[in-house]
Amino acid sequence: MTHPTAMVLACYAQGGRGLDDAALWSVEIHLDACAQCRERLAEEVTPATAELLDRVALSLDQAISTSPLPARRRTRAGAAHRRLFVRTLLPWLAMTVAVLGCGVLLDIAEPGLPSLVLLLAPVAPLPGVAVAWSRRTDPVWELIATTPAAGLAMVLRRTLAVLVVVLPALLVAGVSTGTSLGLVLLPCLAFTAATLALGAFIGVRHAAVGLAVAWCVAVLLPSVATGSLSPVLRPGSNAAWGAAVAALAVTVPFAATRFRRLTSGN
DSSP states (O other), X not given: OOOXXXXXXXXXXXXXXXXXXXHHHHHHHHHHHOHHHHHHHXXXXXXHHHHHHHHHHHHHHHHHHHSOOOOOOOOHHXXXXXXXXXXXXXXXXXXXXXXXXXXXXXXXXXXXXXXXXXXXXXXXTHHHHHHXXXXXXXXXXXXXXXXXXXXXXXXXXXXXXXXXXXXXXXXXXXXXXXXXXXXXXXXXXXXXXHXXXXXXXXXXXXXXXXXXXXXXXXXIHHHHHHTXXXXXXXXXXXXXXXXXXXHHHHHGGGGGGGGGSOOTTO
């Protein structure tokens, strides 16, 4: 390693007078790695420069002592929370639980009407799933969507976070009203899988809204209007719903690459 000469160090200590840019850069790079030359440079510093450095060091010490404490380091638990959950989900999940609670009360108060718990079960997770992967509700959508952790893996993690809240609520609602747990849980899972499968092509938000509207028009409203459950929710349809869950779940991984695109549907 070639050390700077005493003359070069003296010129550098005086502000680099007489040295071109290439020489300045080479001296600075060398000083970063050579403690001996840094000691030699300290001997070349003029009293005025030394005084200036002392004033800067003093002001930095004062600024550091009066500044707020550094932000707390993010823990693994916090990082996992951000991957699994977004705060914008909370109002939607609370609304879903509240609607299911109202369905339970209506089922108990009016046992002659079609079970609202059964009618609402398929679409119960859809608001949360739509919000979990949407540029309109996630303030850091662009940052998340461009990270290696984005895509289908994150969609599934956040969907799981929604189901962790919705499925127990449906389970409690089903037990409270004495309805078939299979017809409560299986349609919920089927519509969740259908939202992800269809969302790979048109966006998760559009898929959730479309499926919810289709269910309300084709099943929920006619059942309420006629006072009888649709055949798709009657006993004996569990096998069909289970097959739908399996078939839709198998199709989702084949569209994994589509979840990495910033589509307007999201």
